[in-house]
Amino acid sequence: MAVKRSGPDAGLGEFIRRQRELGHLSVRQLADACGISNAYLSQIERGFRNPSSFVLKALADGLELSAETLYAQAGILDPAQGEANDVVEAVRRDPYLSARQREMLVEMYESFRKVNDAD
Amino acid sequence: MAVKRSGPDAGLGEFIRRQRELGHLSVRQLADACGISNAYLSQIERGFRNPSSFVLKALADGLELSAETLYAQAGILDPAQGEANDVVEAVRRDPYLSARQREMLVEMYESFRKVNDAD
């Protein structure tokens, strides 16, 4: 078959689960938000199924993180990417933060910028 | 199924075909280079099949273009090219923040990371 196929070894599932738990979402909640079945999400998280591009995209949306991040985790996008500059982008890409935490950091950053513009 | 499914309407296939022709490759050549069957590639190009993440990645490699580009064409990646990787680094480099502000953002970020490790 020549094209990579991941089995129950894939770290992608674990990553998704971790993100879901950081956001305090149940399997069903995230599955609904993504338009996929909870059964399927459960299998993805445990590495038994290999989500298609569209499901991956939907998961990225549901988890409120950039599709790039998820695809990088899936080993599809080269994670290297760009030369580090934009704080907001860096926050959005960070795989260890919850959606809420990312939101807070971005807000804080932007309020700083705003204040600075004033003086 | 709620998740996007493309039929023979998809512009992705046409894009792939155009790229293939620009490279003066036959269907079989590109298919071989990608490790997929020529039958399947033919169907993808005409929009009858919906390549998985892995096939898409293989196609990007075979066409020698970045996976980002192809995924953007597939309508999966927002063409917004992000840079920046590391949050702390990005914050430290940001020229619009004060030292104090940088310190606060970094502290906030690190406390989030710490909290996440706990649960």
Next chain:
DNA sequence: AAAGAGTGCTTACTTTTGCAAGCACCCGCG
């Protein structure tokens, strides 16, 4: 303590992916 809802997981099933094999066609060449 039984009902009710929430959690994740399993099973049986349908639909889609992706391939091996083969079709029809167009060339260049002996």
Next chain:
DNA sequence: CGCGGGTGCTTGCAAAAGTAAGCACTCTTT
């Protein structure tokens, strides 16, 4: 001509994706 090799396309079929329904368990609530 007639044959070998190029082109893209079609057609079954095996294997994987994805779902609906339901299981086992834990909490609340009554």
